[in-house]
Amino acid sequence: MKILSKNSDTIKLLASPDEELLERGDYLVIEDNGKKLLIQVIDIEYADLPGMLEDTLRELSTEDVKDFSSIDPYSIGSIIAKLREARLIIGKSRGVLISRDLRNDILWLPSRFYSRIQKASSSLINELSRSNGRRTILLGECMGDWFTINAESLDGRLTIITGKKEMGKSHLAKLLVVGLVEYGARILVFDVNGEYGGLSKRIDGLDSELSDRLKVVIPSQNFKTAIEDAGLKTMLDILRYVYDTPPASLREFIRIWHITERVYGRVTLKGLIEALTKTQMNESIKEALLSRLLSIEDLEFFDDEDPQSLEDLLEELEYGGVLIVDLSKSLPHGRRLVVEYVLSKLSTILKNNLYPSLFLLAEEAHLYLRDTYWDDLVTRMRHIGIFPIFVTNQPDMIPDSVYRQADNIFLFNFTNDSDLDYLAKASRVDAETVKRIVKALPPKRCLVVGRVVNDIPIVVKIRDLHVKTMGETKLFFTEAQEDL
Amino acid sequence: MEHLQHQIKEELEFLKAFSEIGLESLSSLKGLRMYSSSRDDLARDYLDEVYIGFNSTLDEYFFEVYEPRQVEERRRIVALDTSSTRLAESSKGVIVSIKGAIVTRDLDNSISIQTLGPFLFYVNKTNFKKILREYSEFIQYSSRYDFYINAQRALTELLERRMQEYVVEQYRDSIILFDGCLVANNFNHYKSVLEKILRIAHENGNAVIAFSKTSFLQISGSYLQSIYIEEEPPYIIDLTTSLKHYCDHEVRTLGRVCLARLSAGSLGYRVDVPIRSDIPTFFGMLLRSDPLIYGYPETLILAHDYSTFMRLDMITLQTLLKRMDVELLYPEYVRDILFQPLDGDYR
Numbered sequence: 137m138k139i140l141s142k143n144s145d146t147i148k149l150l151a152s153p154d155e156e157l158l159e160r161g162d163y164l165v166i167e168d169n170g171k172k173l174l175i176q177v178i179d180i181e182y183a184d185l186p187g188m189l190e191d192t193l194r195e196l197s198t199e200d201v202k203d204f205s206s207i208d209p210y211s212i213g214s215i216i217a218k219l220r221e222a223r224l225i226i227g228k229s230r231g232v233l234i235s236r237d238l239r240n241d242i243l244w245l246p247s248r249f250y251s252r253i254q255k256a257s258s259s260l261i262n263e264l265s266r267s268n269g270r271r272t273i274l275l276g277e278c279m280g281d282w283f284t285i286n287a288e289s290l291d292g293r294l295t296i297i298t299g300k301k302e303m304g305k306s307h308l309a310k311l312l313v314v315g316l317v318e319y320g321a322r323i324l325v326f327d328v329n330g331e332y333g334g335l336s337k338r339i340d341g342l343d344s345e346l347s348d349r350l351k352v353v354i355p356s357q358n359f360k361t362a363i364e365d366a367g368l369k370t371m372l373d374i375l376r377y378v379y380d381t382p383p384a385s386l387r388e389f390i391r392i393w394h395i396t397e398r399v400y401g402r403v404t405l406k407g408l409i410e411a412l413t414k415t416q417m418n419e420s421i422k423e424a425l426l427s428r429l430l431s432i433e434d435l436e437f438f439d440d441e442d443p444q445s446l447e448d449l450l451e452e453l454e455y456g457g458v459l460i461v462d463l464s465k466s467l468p469h470g471r472r473l474v475v476e477y478v479l480s481k482l483s484t485i486l487k488n489n490l491y492p493s494l495f496l497l498a499e500e501a502h503l504y505l506r507d508t509y510w511d512d513l514v515t516r517m518r519h520i521g522i523f524p525i526f527v528t529n530q531p532d533m534i535p536d537s538v539y540r541q542a543d544n545i546f547l548f549n550f551t552n553d554s555d556l557d558y559l560a561k562a563s564r565v566d567a568e569t570v571k572r573i574v575k576a577l578p579p580k581r582c583l584v585v586g587r588v589v590n591d592i593p594i595v596v597k598i599r600d601l602h603v604k605t606m607g608e609t610k611l612f613f614t615e616a617q618e619d620l
Numbered sequence: 621m622e623h624l625q626h627q628i629k630e631e632l633e634f635l636k637a638f639s640e641i642g643l644e645s646l647s648s649l650k651g652l653r654m655y656s657s658s659r660d661d662l663a664r665d666y667l668d669e670v671y672i673g674f675n676s677t678l679d680e681y682f683f684e685v686y687e688p689r690q691v692e693e694r695r696r697i698v699a700l701d702t703s704s705t706r707l708a709e710s711s712k713g714v715i716v717s718i719k720g721a722i723v724t725r726d727l728d729n730s731i732s733i734q735t736l737g738p739f740l741f742y743v744n745k746t747n748f749k750k751i752l753r754e755y756s757e758f759i760q761y762s763s764r765y766d767f768y769i770n771a772q773r774a775l776t777e778l779l780e781r782r783m784q785e786y787v788v789e790q791y792r793d794s795i796i797l798f799d800g801c802l803v804a805n806n807f808n809h810y811k812s813v814l815e816k817i818l819r820i821a822h823e824n825g826n827a828v829i830a831f832s833k834t835s836f837l838q839i840s841g842s843y844l845q846s847i848y849i850e851e852e853p854p855y856i857i858d859l860t861t862s863l864k865h866y867c868d869h870e871v872r873t874l875g876r877v878c879l880a881r882l883s884a885g886s887l888g889y890r891v892d893v894p895i896r897s898d899i900p901t902f903f904g905m906l907l908r909s910d911p912l913i914y915g916y917p918e919t920l921i922l923a924h925d926y927s928t929f930m931r932l933d934m935i936t937l938q939t940l941l942k943r944m945d946v947e948l949l950y951p952e953y954v955r956d957i958l959f960q961p962l963d964g965d966y967r
Contacts, residue, residue, distance in 0.1 A: 185931070187934075203730075204734075212936045216933065
């Protein structure tokens, strides 16, 4: 390989076709006089050689030729063949290595003709990408070797996992859950597809080591709460954001809440409905509030007689555990109602220091997190001790500001250019790297950027899990069908 | 060279000697520092005619106009062409590379292509007689540049004539298309070689037609190609009588010199055919047997394409020279390094 050019941080290398096979994301070290430049391969193209068009056209015209022979005394045909197949490797400079320290502030270029270019060792990349910490989570493979991250690099951070469907986002999320729980982390999971319960079983059907650390709650079934536990603020949020209640109606609801409190001594859903029917107010507002409260009642999430509190559920999590809120059986507005309740309640619990910090994993986050929550989660909740991990296949549903504040991003394949443009603008790495690498990632491979890899973008092949991940697509045409 | 033994058919034995001489000449190259030749010198045709001018109008000369005869007979077309380039030069000598191509269109319209070369020669003032043998009489020079040009020209002519000999001997009852014209300059050897080629072609029932892509023939200051008559193409104007009368006695035309405009709207080309040729039948058979592109036979275009040096060939040959331990200097690069960006605009 030889250096061809450098333009900004893009370095182009010429390589012969029989060079060692490279993958997007691999690292190369260019060494010259003891100094080393670290570059990451983001793409490979054919070298644009002089006369290539004429040569290819001529080659094209011989496709119909019956017989082609040549007398080539110096075997230049083989040299031409090699030249024609010359490759152009496009790389991004990631810094100058000075005694195993990667520096971006040093202006240095290796010689184009005399420098030595070779694939970086996996140990070097592991070392450079290692963040502070000692709790390692085995993520998968990188450049032919195992690749680990530190659990500490997720702690107190905002993490986003995104990619198109069936690329392995949920698989990675589960891997992170398993890894974090092993080190005693508490995690609350919004499980839209009812997959996370499977973590309690190994692939062979036996109980996994996580089986006694998982608690699956299904809203309206084994997870019900009292209106009073939710509180007036949460109920107002639910009415405003889930049921689109106008401000005039909300004002009347506050009045009704206080009347119920005064008349019945406590607030229950039944009490609210009764108070609403008996209180004098504009008939259309009364009708609007009543229909909403009846709809909430129909969900059966609020049970004022036998409620469970979120605090109690969290208390059940021993050192290292996962509370899975299974939203798979909830209707869309029921799902949003539960999320409003849980987030609001969590915020109160943590603010009052009633519970230690926890990770919040939001699967298919775009389906139920309202716009105003994003900034809230990213800024306020981080300070009170909720460390979100968002999983989504619709990156444009998450505002730019969230990406800009994201500490870690795991990018799986996207082929849609508008998604890539969006990610390129917002992620912590240059746009070209995102566009070239992410577009070509096969399933179960992702580009990891951010603190978790010490800001050195790494392509990782995510390892398999020995527990049931249950995220696979259910198919109609199974092998059993084919036998019919 | 061993692999060459397997590549070369018995009929192409001459190539073996040709490449052996080339290889031998290259043995003295090691450690030489040479200048890469100018890019403008790539792939020149050196077999085109010398300049001939008529200082009068076409009407004043005796000429005949033919129409191609409508014939049913189709013939195999065999076209050949060569090209050459000076790869590098120094005060001592020049490295010339030559290559050729033979393209055959059979009666079923299938095409076969055979490329020969590239062959490399290092020619200097001490070895040129050994390399060029009879053709060395071509090398008359007053300057180093003339020597280089003539060496290149002589080597190209040598390969081309040998290929022509091979083709006219190998094929029967075919139309053989040469690039250039049937002219022997003022050297007896060329005349006899060309006469021999035309004789064998005739004996084997081949019709030789030589097409010049460019011609320096001028009539009243106009190039031949731009002259039109009041006829609809295709037509052939036979200028042989006029030429014999007026042209320089040192240029020996061994055939009939014509202007052929074979399709409407196309350019006219100088075309030479052997003296005893039946011009209408020759061209009738050609039109039946080979498609024309801008009035020029497609098979001959292919021969030209495959004998031409491409940029990639040049890079490869220069790589080969570097492997032979020849240090190549690039005058353009030196100029760029010294003067760019100050003198870039006016070159």
